[in-house]
Each structure stands twice: as structure tokens, then as C-alpha cells.
Amino acid sequence: xxxxxxxxxxxxxxxxxxxxxxxxxxxxxxxxxWKEGNPTEAVALFERIASAEKNNWxxxxxxxxxxxxxxxxxxxxxxxxxxxxxxxxxxxxxxxxKDPNNAELLVLQALIYTAWISSDPMxxxxxxxxKVMELYSKAEKLAPNNPRVVxxxxxxxxxxxxxxxxxxxxxxxxxxxxxxxxxxxxxxSVFHPNWxxxxxxxxxxxxxxx
Amino acid sequence: MRTLITFLLLTLTQILLGQTVISGNVMxxxxxxxxGANVFLDGTYDGTSSDVNGNFKFxxxxxxxxxxxxxxxxxxxxxxxxTIENYQEQTFVLRESVNSLDAVIINAGMLQAGDKAxxxxxxxxxxxxxxxxxxxxxxxxxxxxxTQMVGESGRLFVRGGESDETQTFVDGLRVAQPYxxxxxxxxxxxxxxxxxFSGISFSxxxxxxxxxxxxxxxxxxxxxxxxxxxxxxxxxxxxGLGLSTTKKWNKSSLSINTAYIDLAPYQIAIPQAVxxxxxxxxxxxxxxxxxxxxQGLLKVYTAFDASRFDxxxxxxxxxxxxxxxxxxxxxxxxxxxxxxxxxxxxxxxGASYGLGQNKIDLNQDDINNEEDALHLKMKVFSKLTNRFxxxxxxxxxxxxxxxxxxxxxxxxLTISYNSEIGAVYSEVDYFFSKKLAFNLGIxxxxxxxxxxxxxxxxxxxxxxxxxFNQFSFAYGNFEQxxxxxxxxxxNQFGTEKTQHFILNFTFAKEGTTLRAExxxxxxxxxxxxxxxxxxxxxxxxxxxFGYAKGLDVFWREDSRIKNLEYWISYSFIDTQRxxxxxxxxxxxxxxxxHTASVVTKYWISTLRSQLGVTYNFNSxxxxxxxxxxxxxxxxxxxxxxxxxxxxxLLSPQKILYFSMSNVLGTKNVFGYEYxxxxxxxxxxxxxxxxxxxxxxxxxxxxxxxxxxxKTNQLDNL
Numbered sequence: 001x002x003x004x005x006x007x008x009x010x011x012x013x014x015x016x017x018x019x020x021x022x023x024x025x026x027x028x029x030x031x032x033x034w035k036e037g038n039p040t041e042a043v044a045l046f047e048r049i050a051s052a053e054k055n056n057w058x059x060x061x062x063x064x065x066x067x068x069x070x071x072x073x074x075x076x077x078x079x080x081x082x083x084x085x086x087x088x089x090x091x092x093x094x095x096x097x098k099d100p101n102n103a104e105l106l107v108l109q110a111l112i113y114t115a116w117i118s119s120d121p122m123x124x125x126x127x128x129x130x131k132v133m134e135l136y137s138k139a140e141k142l143a144p145n146n147p148r149v150v151x152x153x154x155x156x157x158x159x160x161x162x163x164x165x166x167x168x169x170x171x172x173x174x175x176x177x178x179x180x181x182x183x184x185x186x187x188x189s190v191f192h193p194n195w196x197x198x199x200x201x202x203x204x205x206x207x208x209x210x
Numbered sequence: 211m212r213t214l215i216t217f218l219l220l221t222l223t224q225i226l227l228g229q230t231v232i233s234g235n236v237m238x239x240x241x242x243x244x245x246g247a248n249v250f251l252d253g254t255y256d257g258t259s260s261d262v263n264g265n266f267k268f269x270x271x272x273x274x275x276x277x278x279x280x281x282x283x284x285x286x287x288x289x290x291x292x293t294i295e296n297y298q299e300q301t302f303v304l305r306e307s308v309n310s311l312d313a314v315i316i317n318a319g320m321l322q323a324g325d326k327a328x329x330x331x332x333x334x335x336x337x338x339x340x341x342x343x344x345x346x347x348x349x350x351x352x353x354x355x356x357t358q359m360v361g362e363s364g365r366l367f368v369r370g371g372e373s374d375e376t377q378t379f380v381d382g383l384r385v386a387q388p389y390x391x392x393x394x395x396x397x398x399x400x401x402x403x404x405x406x407f408s409g410i411s412f413s414x415x416x417x418x419x420x421x422x423x424x425x426x427x428x429x430x431x432x433x434x435x436x437x438x439x440x441x442x443x444x445x446x447x448x449x450g451l452g453l454s455t456t457k458k459w460n461k462s463s464l465s466i467n468t469a470y471i472d473l474a475p476y477q478i479a480i481p482q483a484v485x486x487x488x489x490x491x492x493x494x495x496x497x498x499x500x501x502x503x504x505q506g507l508l509k510v511y512t513a514f515d516a517s518r519f520d521x522x523x524x525x526x527x528x529x530x531x532x533x534x535x536x537x538x539x540x541x542x543x544x545x546x547x548x549x550x551x552x553x554x555x556x557x558x559x560g561a562s563y564g565l566g567q568n569k570i571d572l573n574q575d576d577i578n579n580e581e582d583a584l585h586l587k588m589k590v591f592s593k594l595t596n597r598f599x600x601x602x603x604x605x606x607x608x609x610x611x612x613x614x615x616x617x618x619x620x621x622x623l624t625i626s627y628n629s630e631i632g633a634v635y636s637e638v639d640y641f642f643s644k645k646l647a648f649n650l651g652i653x654x655x656x657x658x659x660x661x662x663x664x665x666x667x668x669x670x671x672x673x674x675x676x677x678f679n680q681f682s683f684a685y686g687n688f689e690q691x692x693x694x695x696x697x698x699x700x701n702q703f704g705t706e707k708t709q710h711f712i713l714n715f716t717f718a719k720e721g722t723t724l725r726a727e728x729x730x731x732x733x734x735x736x737x738x739x740x741x742x743x744x745x746x747x748x749x750x751x752x753x754x755f756g757y758a759k760g761l762d763v764f765w766r767e768d769s770r771i772k773n774l775e776y777w778i779s780y781s782f783i784d785t786q787r788x789x790x791x792x793x794x795x796x797x798x799x800x801x802x803x804h805t806a807s808v809v810t811k812y813w814i815s816t817l818r819s820q821l822g823v824t825y826n827f828n829s830x831x832x833x834x835x836x837x838x839x840x841x842x843x844x845x846x847x848x849x850x851x852x853x854x855x856x857x858x859l860l861s862p863q864k865i866l867y868f869s870m871s872n873v874l875g876t877k878n879v880f881g882y883e884y885x886x887x888x889x890x891x892x893x894x895x896x897x898x899x900x901x902x903x904x905x906x907x908x909x910x911x912x913x914x915x916x917x918x919x920k921t922n923q924l925d926n927l
Contacts, residue, residue, distance in 0.1 A: 022255045041259055044248035047281065048257040051250060078720050079312075083284045130438035130916070166861075 057095045064088040103143035110135040151178035151200045172207035233267035235301045236260045247282040308641040314674040318684035318714040319416035353807040355762035355779040356414035362880045370758030370785030371426030378429045381546045383562035386583030391538030408434040415710040416684030419635040419651030425690045425708045441916035461502045468495040482903040485522040492517030506549020513542045526885035535571040555592045574618035584608040599639040607631040630658040645674040679717040704752045721769025731758040736789035756787025773813040781805045796842040802828035822855040833881045836894045863914040871906040
């Protein structure tokens, strides 16, 4: 009887380890595909992982994030842009319903709106820029030391301030702060969001030029 | 024992290793292979993407009943239930999503503005950045095709119809008194400030069975569901002050908007063609409260407005001017709940109440009247599938009208009536494909006061003929109870009726919209009477009739020249009717055969300014000249004006706004009035009806205070 239990335990352990492995393998492969310049395949794989890992928000996070990143590259082609952003929104909605207080998800929502604004400022600027700021403010309350929140907010504000030739030093200060936060930020796992430092450094350079 | 363990281990190994091949093919409705579709077993890691030929193949170790899911951007996802052990290679056809941006839309007769519209003729900003509109929703709509510019009225006249043939709804509920009070030939404004509305649908015909009691048109205003942020707006204008503010809480929000308008200081600065004793003065307030439930949203809207003016109007029939002293109070209240029921069914339930009170002193006669109007509404609807939608609903309208008339040194006369109308309707929407869709509706209505019932069918179909263009056709029967002016003297009426036929062509490509519509509208059972004005002793009947036919063209272009947006509207109309006390079928005086508008907005980045120029034109309007033969066969000269608006952003949240109407000072004439009696030469003396001011100048300062430090009122100017 003992043996039976032991066998079952072993088998079960193997089984779950394999599933754990599958998750890691899958995620790694998806990241590799994305890096190789194959976002469609990467999204497909993230989507499949999401279907198996219903309680993990990360796969869907990346389905949305990869689509948003791709959208920013096709900004002038509305026909490509719209389905990408719609897909990102759909996927993000699935996770936001489960956890409306996840700062990382709120940052993605802000990015989706930012993409709509950049694609047609006249049409979407007035309507969405308030929403973007509201999202960043909410995220800031939830995670004041998340570098992506601090940087996202500063970067969004800086665009408007430059246009009105207003002083941007406060926002540049926030970018410096974000960069410091990037260096101390410890993601919960290797797959948790950990992007943004390169963009922040670039924004810092722009600040220095002035 | 050992055999059992061995058996168990063997089974488990089989489970772990016994894999099944799942393969097949994915293609679209035209039998073209789809590459890159994501094919997987839901809830597992097993899956792949389809290759260049649409083929897919993967191994799975799961067993039993599973769901094979196939997803692809802009296509409807397929969920196919299968038993792994019995799976046979299959071909899956993905259908293009009818929700996608380029699917056909049923839009004959419809002009939309705002967020949710897919082909919107106006952007949210435009409703009011249009030069010459001065923040009045109705004025902005008058630059769209299908409307008549009736400068002396300020109301909406659609496709040869009278202004009361358009019914206004806020969040689906009737607004019984949509306009501010006005005297004869002094234009009025719509009651609603654009501040609280996120979308406007303006139908110039062929509208849904959901809306009734309108012969020509419906104007649907929707309040904002969820305000973006807390903010306060302050407006200082040459004609008054405005303050609005929005507060947000966890599940609810409140927006309040108040305005005080007083034309007295302006009148002193720039005298107008009106002989005021007390220039127009009004205090108005609006509020929207929203509460978000788990499964629904409650919105409560209320508007109050008190206005007064006192003026002297020239009367051709007497030596002295007529004195009109008017006090108007209006209250509108509306509550709507929208939420989910069970299984994809949604519910909209609401009530609206409108109270209009007028106290008019006409020389030494006193008129007091009050209208109480109630509307109850209930609608349930469901998207049964992505392609099939049904809805059912019911309306109940109750109107109570009381008027007392006290002629100078005579006894008081009182009039009142009570009108009750009940209606039920149902509608289905079906998409055959991304290219072909139809909508069928039916509305049955009973008017208890007039003791008449009727059934009105409505139908529309839309077909996409190319990537960017489509045709749609709408047909419908419409009816409306006769207006207050008649009902207060008699109830021996049937309802007035119209029939609409509309063919629409729409071309919409990024930055460019072309919309052309031809229509035919038939009127019957219009009210006729046999006196100068409707009175007690008039002989009333429903023997009037008429028609309207025409062409409406709208062109909008935003992208060709940087920072320039413009639209051009043109309407041609041929209409005649025999109604009221007409001697014969004739074109009414509010109709011009040709109407055109050009609206431009240019953003000057270096000056941080938006410059708007609007040009309006209409050909001459008919008027009746008793000095000549025939009926309503004289025409005024054509009308034109150029309006200018300039918004300057002092800082992101402070705007200075300047506007001037009729910059060139064109002398326009809306029509002529004639004396009732001929003079000694046997001629009837006349007087031209002209705009109250040849030019109107407006200066305002608008300041927004909000957390994002970016939002401003540019879109409300």
C-alpha cells in the first residue's frame, strides 16, 4: 500500500513538474520567437499558454503587450493597427476583470490609449488623454515604486509640456527617479514584466539635451 | 497487489505517452487558406499555428472530450467540441468578424457624432467648435445635410418637415420641451449644453422602431457613461457666466453644469434690431448622477432652466407695438437603468418627466400655460449570436396640458387636455455576412385621447459594394399626434402620417467621408383648419397631404492638408404640402430649394490657435404676398453668411475664444409679413423679417481645472 502511495506521489510529482516545465519552456520559447522578430507566433504561443494557465495573468499580459508593441510599429496603417489594439484590449480586459488593481495591467491599458492617441490625435487626444492620466495616477497609488508606472506617467506628461513650451524639469526628474527604480526593481519571477529601462534612458538623453 | 501496481503504472505511462495527432486545415469563407491561425486545445498546452497552406498538425496527450479553439485576428473564433479518440482530420472555416471596422453598417438616414459611431460625420469636438454655432447643439446640426436653415426660429427643420416633426430623446427618453422659450421671429436655442453628452445620433429619416411620435426625424443625445476625471470648468463670457464640475467616487459620479446668461450688458454695448424692455436673461442648471452596479448602470439626469424677456414687436395691424413679456420655467428629469439580466439579455428601463411653464403677457392679455409630460420606457434586447440581435420594448407617453387665457377686462378662458399614448415595438438585426445586413422592426401604438391605433413597419438593409463603400436602403411608416396648438381646441383628429424611402451611399476611408442620400417622403392625414390661426371655432380635419423628395450630400476630409479639417453639405429639396389653412398645395415658407454649408477648422500650431470659418447659403424661401396673384409663390433673395471663430490656448487649460457671426454684414431677409388690411391704395403694407442682429460678437475665457493639467474646453466651444 505504501508503495502504491509512493508510486502515485512520484507519478503526480513528475506530472506537475512536467506541467511546470511546460510553462517555463513555453514562456521561454515565446520570448525567443518574439526576439527573433516573429510576434504573431509569439502571441499565438502566449495565447495557448494562457489557455492552459487560467490563473496566471502573465501569458495574457504578454499577448496584450506584444500586440501593443507591434501596433506602435504600424502607427500609420489603420487597417493593421485597429485589429492589433482591439486584440490587446480584449485580452487585457480578461485579466483586468480578475484583478483591476494590478499596476502592470493598468500601465498596459494606458499604453493602449496612448497608441490610439498617437494614431489620431485630433480624434482621440481630448477623449483619451484624461483617461491615460487617470490610469497612471491610479497605478501610482497602487505601486509608487514601480519604474514603469513612474516612467510611463512622466513620458506622457512631457509630450504635452514640450508642446506648450513649459518647463519639463519636474518630469525629467521623474524620469531620473524611474531609472533609479529600474536598478532596484526585482521582478517576482523571470517572466514578470521587467521592461522599460532602455526607453527611459533614451528619454533621459532627450532631457539632457535641453 | 503487484499486478495492480503494474497495471496502474502502465496506464499512467500510457496517459503520459499515448499521444494523439490532431491535424486539419483552416480557411476563410472564400476557401482561401489562413496562415498563422492559432489552433489549440483549450485548457492545455497543446496547439500550433496553421502554415502557409492553412494546415496544422500537433500532438496531444489529453483524452476524452475537449474543445479545439481556433483564433485569428479580425475573424470570429471557432470553438469545436471533439472527442480526442475519435478525431478525424477536418477543415475549419473562419468567418470574418462582423464587429470588425470594415463590416457593413445600416445607416440610411443616420448622421452620427461622437465616440461610438463607426462612420461619424462629426467628431465629438465638432459639435461645438463649429464657428457660428455658439455652443448650441442644434446650430451645429444645421450645418449637416437634410436640415433647413430657418434663422428666425433656431429649431431643427428636417427634409421639408416642421420643427415639431423632430422628436428629441436623452438616453432614449423623450424630451417634451427641447427648446427654450422664444417670441415670434426671435430665434431660440436648444436646452442642452454639449458638456454632458458623449454621443449624438441625428436621424433625418427611416429611424428605428424604438422611436415613435415623430414624423420626420429623431435627435438622440446620450449622456456620458463614465466621466474621465474630476474637473471644474469656469467660463466667463460677454453674455454670462458658466460653471461646471465633475466629482468621482468609487462607484458613482456627479456632474453639475450651471449657466447664467444675460444679454443686457451686450445690448448696451451693441444695440440690436429688437426693441427690448428687458433683454433675454436665463439661469439654467443641469446635473447627471451615475451609479455603477455590479451588473448595470443607473443614470439620473435633470435640467432646470428659468428664463425671461420683455420686448416690443412691431405690428402691421396697429399703430402701437405689441408688448411681449415672457417668463418660462422648464424642468426636465430623466432616470435610466441599463443592465444585464440573464443569459446575454440586457434591460433598459427608464422614466422622464418634463414640465414646461409659460407666463406670457401679450399687451394687456395674460396667458398662462403648463405642460406636464411623462414618458415611461422599457426595453429588453439580446445579442443571441454575433450576427443576430433582437429587441422588444414598450413606451407610455402621458401629456397633461392646461392653459388659461385672460383677455384684457374680459373673463378668463381655460383649456386643458390629457393625452395618453401607449406603444410596443420589436426589432431584429441580422448579419448575413460582413457585407450584407438587415434590420426589421414593427411598432404598434394606441392613442387613447384620439381613440386611434396603428401599426408601423420599418425595414432597412445594407450591402457593402467595395472595401470602402456601401449602399443602404430604409423604408418605414411613421406617425405622430397633432401638435399642442390643435389638440387644445379639439380631439376630433387622427394621427398625422408619413412614409419614408431612403437610399444611401456611403464612402468612408481614413480621413475622408462621402455620404449621398436620395429620399422620398409622403405625408398624409395632416391637420387642416379654415381660420387665420387655429381657434375654438375652426373647422378641423385630417385632410392635408404632401410630399418631400430630394438629395443630400455630405463630404468631409481631414487628412489631405495637415491641420485642416472641413466638411461641405449640400441639400436639394422639392416639397409641397397642403396643410394648415393653405389654399392649395404649396412649398412652405421654411423651405429653401438649395441649402449648402462649408465648415472649416484650421489648427495653427505656432499660434496654438484653432481658426474656424463657416459659410452658410440657401436659395430664396417662399412667402405669401397678398398684393400678387397666386399662393405662396414669391421668393426672398438668397441667404448667406460667413461666421468666424478663433480659439487661442493661453496655456493647456486656459482658452480665450472670440467669435463673430456674419462677418461681412450681409443683409439677409428670412421672409415678409403683411398687414391684414389693405391701405388706401389697395396695397397690403409689408415688413421684412430680418435677423435680430446683423452681427453677433462673442468673447469668452474658459478655464479648466483638473488633475491631468491637460484637459480644456476646446471641445465645448
